């Protein structure tokens with residue numbers, strides 16, 4: 001199907017999936033299958049969730065600063081909308097592929113179901129390195145991508161948000177471009193087409209820090225159950241972007257000690273601890289953690305081997321592999337990133353008795369506060385920071401208790417238990433609504 005220069009592709013066929021072998025999307029399927037066995041999920045719901053509902057691929061031209069025209073390909077995968085409008089971030093990264101976006105979209109479906117907010121799952125991305133383009137080039141690329149997506153996104157249909165390589169400014173460009181495609185009398189509706197906007201442009205207070213705040217809330221719940229005090233807690237962080245830096249800054253405010261950080265530019269440690277606020281300012285100025293004054297540069301293996309209570313992966317997928325999992329010297333892996341642990345890494349962590357707060361629970365703070373932003377936009381409301389934090393913590397604490405209870409009653413790990421809770425929620429809606437016709 002082609003509309004607005006948009007190609008809507010068929011969901012991946014069995015044949016395609018066979019060829020992709022151990023693809024990221026297949027991995028999500030395997031985790032779902034494991035949890036489906038635990039809950040006795042119906043075969044119909046298993047089949048529905050095994051394929052994305054819709055996949056959009058667009059190719060569009062962008063004029064570069066020197067006058068050249070370059071072609072870019074962008075994706076939007078809409079995995080499932082049984083619980084509400086499709087919801088999920090947009091990623092700008094050289095590693096973006098249709099398989100990765102497909103997996104990220106499926107994770108959004110289970111994440112929203114797990115924390116019980118009325119959204120489905122989607123994800124988008126464009127394969128390019130934002131550090132190689134000027135800001136005006138990224139703006140033109142964003143606007144052209146949104147124009148190419150056309151009515152495949154919308155406040156009641158599919159609501160994007162920031163992810164790796166995109167931020168509040170990107171979301172403001174999306175609102176402005178989307179609004180320009182609507183008739184004048186409908187443009188006020190455009191605000192709710194994305195979440196994660198700047199507060200001055202219709203965003204919600206607390207959204208920027210929300211994912212990091214959620215990671216910290218979950219670590220706090222786990223620490224309380226373990227009898228650990230956050231003021232005595234030591235931790236390391238991989239990825240010092242929106243998620244990692246906010247988690248670190250909030251943990252600092254609670255008295256915990258940041259021992260080391262790794263990002264795309266390298267890894268640093270400091271015996272007495274790193275100042276997360278000063279490091280965030282250094283990253284803002286220089287683009288990465290390398291060269292942070294007073295810190296010692298270390299290698300990848302040394303970073304993974306540092307003894308701490310908690311490791312927070314907050315960069316990309318597949319960082320905790322069998323190799324790096326065997327180096328880890330921590331009690332808990334709190335997954336800020338989506339899919340940071342490979343199945344082999346997971347197995348090593350299980351063998352070694354290292355607990356994992358899984359991504360779909362641990363980083364759900366972002367989509368929960370996105371939901372609050374969407375509700376505020378549609379209702380013309382403005383909640384204050386305390387209200388946002390209170391509601392966020394309430395939802396996360398409920399999800400944490402539900403997952404913990406299922407884990408204990410079924411004798412399964414946190415990840416399987418979290419998927420089991422999510423799948424049961426999705427099954428409930430299919431049972432109640434039935435399958436058309």
Ligand code: NAD
Pocket residue numbers: 162163164165166211238239240241242243244262263264265288314315316317336337338339363364366367
């Ligand atoms: P970001 O672009 O703000 O930051 C990404 C960080 O990862 C940067 O510090 C970058 O240097 C680092 N990084 C990239 N490649 C690396 C590598 N090879 N080794 C080490 N570090 C590397 O992105 P973000 O929004 O903070 O997202 C990080 C993760 O959290 C992603 O998995 C994303 O899907 C997930 N997530 C984000 C949100 C959100 O609200 N932004 C919500 C839920 C989940």
